[in-house]
Amino acid sequence: MLKRLTKKLTLLFVLLFPVFEASAQEEAYNAYSPYSMFGIGDLSKQGTAWNKSMGGVGIASRNKKYINILNPAAVTAREAKEFKADFGLAQGNRIYRQGDFKSANNTFNIYDFVISFPVYKSIAMYAGFTPYSDLGYSVTSSITDPDLVGVVGNLNTQSQGFGDLSSIFIGAGFSPVKGLSAGVEYTHIFGKLEKQNVLTFSNSSYRSINSGYDLDLKADAVKFGLQYDFPVANKVSVTVGATYKLSARLKGNVVDYEYSVISSVIDTSRSVVTNLSKSDDAIRLASEFGVGINVHEGEKWAAEINYINSDWKSSGMDKVPGFANIGNAAFGVNSYQSLRAGFSIIPNENDIRYYRKRITYRAGAYWDQAYCTLDGNDINAFGVTFGVTLPVKWSISGVTLGVDAGQRGSLKGNLIRENYVNFNIGINICDIWFLKYKYD
Template sequence: MQVKRAVVKLGLVLAMIIPCAAWGQSSSTNAFSPYSMYGLGELQTPGTLRTRSMGGVGIGMRSTSSINLLNPASYSVVRPKSFVFDFGVEGQCFYNAQKYGGQTLKTSNYTFNFHDIAFQMPLARRVGLGFSLTPYSSVGYRMKHEETSDDIWGNIGRVQYQWEGDGDVTEVKLGVGWEIIPGLSIGAALQYYWGDIDRTYKTAILENIVGGDQIASASGVENYSISRLKGQFGLQWSPIYNRRRILTIGATYDIGGNLNPKVTKSVTTGDVITSVAKGDTVRLDLKLPRQIAVGIYYTTPKIAVGADYVYQNWRGSNSRIVERAAGGFDVAYRNTSTFKVGVEYTPNRGDIRSVLKRWSYRAGVRYGTFNQTFGGLNVNEYAVTLGVGIPLRIMGSSAIDLGVELGQRGSFDRINEQIGLVKQTYFKFSIGITMFGEDYWFVRPKYD
């Protein structure tokens, strides 16, 4: 009876959440950024809300009460006869500013979508299984520009350019972790990437009057269709492990490889009659980067501190892919390095008098580089994160997590202004829930 109830609970939760998540991933609400115009778009921060609130650290984290999506070796720590489920949603506010023609142009956009669905369960003694469904990258932008040259106005007419894009790539991950000896765990995971990205651009010639009719136009559409399987390996070693202190060192390696998206292109022209001028389907030689990540994580009953370093080999994998931007400069891939530091403080998990002392307070910072260059210029990005975990029971593992992130990408300086790079500031607010962490589903009660 206990097992049946557990299965029914999980089935109902998944039945409600997975359709919503699938709809969210097929919508274009995960990002709204001009930095998502090329390639796979803007990469999402991996991990559950607990790790994202700590700056994104987690390569060395091992926890029986929450899921670690960053290192499959951590799946081995799951408690026997237990089950952990995690679900998170995220809202984002994007503020973009660009200096053009002596003016500062500003826009703001808001999005909301799910971030992760994950569960973790034991398979055998010291062996655990983990599953997750998370957004890997997102595309969302809409821009317009009108030619102001007197020669073009006089000889051709008003020329208007428009660029739009939406879509995303989702990662499905299934892994196993095994503690081969006390304090040493290894793990491996399969990662399946799928998604669709649509990009459109349009050039229209209008009459030389305000609100004039369209005389002629040319439109292009590109659809990226992605469906590929990759892999990840992980390791965790705890040189210090006792009831008061745990020190864990972790590492992961993502094998990367050819994503090989199918790109369908078409160009149409129209004045009185619209006709297809060109259409073909090709395979783009776009590769996911090889990634090496290392981290350290130290915990006591009150404090957890972690630090990670992540290196991604985007340039080496995609050195031949160079796109021409509308501004006339080249967009190319570059290798990236990201540093993350985070801390969590819980005053007293078992305090029965003060609710606030049972809460977990989190903070972190992240600094790195964007994976593309614009006219040979690098774009730096950083973020500051804060969060809180609210347990649902005294000494319980189920919890509601709240988190915020404030970040920036790009900056204003003389060189960046010359090619019109955008300074982007964003704010994220997230809600997550970890369920059934403390419930031993498969233990038969002695008394009903």
């Protein structure tokens, strides 16, 4: 059995290695949005493909077929000797509009890789990686003041940013009594963000000016989770869940630089390195609280609703250079909130005649309020999700296909409206460890 499992994992890593290598060598946008200018960029939606296809719910989910990383207590929902692995890909498509201006962008990226395994009786663990936040934008404009243009010629400005923060995590859960599960997760967050501004002159006698910030960041966070499952009717049960993530201080360095260029000669006018660990202005990742309730009939169907709140107002990101305003964009800090709902159903997972009846069908909806504001306006997003999990033969492994369609921002209050359609692919593998076969 172990030999078969080793072959499967080896094949998986062989398939993934070229993708990891290409991602490491290319400096491309993992995400793209003008709203990612502020702070540490866009916060990534957590969860695997099956979570995303149900509107992002999972705080109260207990499903033996999938790894649920939204609540560390959920890892105890499994067969006693079952090993699980999940690998996800994400592809995004966005159209932006502000006034008469329109643009579009596409991205593609690895989203997660997670494994889960039993430890002892009612104790189980999981480990993996997933994006934490993404930075990606490029804005070009021209200065049209006639008094200034008449003296120095045409002036163009370009602001761009790229990079991401990733998280490596390990968690464990245990079930002390029937129906009750508790868990804890440790996460190490790390990555580099680059924010650049370039001012160029059409008159070659003037120097172009380059400025910006290079952020090399890291943090350590801890998350706790609880779930309680109890029957309410014939075959129908309810699971309530809650999670709490502690606030974490960002560490690392911020380089504030400025230099001018003319005839290939570079003159540095500013290069200041700030050690965040020693700085009086502490930057923190906000604490987070989430609750959820799930009504389900075994693995046949489930309906869930979640609420998440994370107060970033005391994070300090609106005051420290490198995190605060970029160019003329007047960003402010806000509380992140999210309301999510989802539903899933399997017509008949044991049907031997019709494959479509063994497919899991999902749908969901959500509303998000971003952790930043623009010109005092809240940046809200809403969308709907759909997805299916296609079973592989008669195993509990499968391929999940999901779509997320929605809108962020609006055309009011000087905001930019983003319309997006995101596609998610998840591959979940399940196998049994240490199973002693009676026949060879």
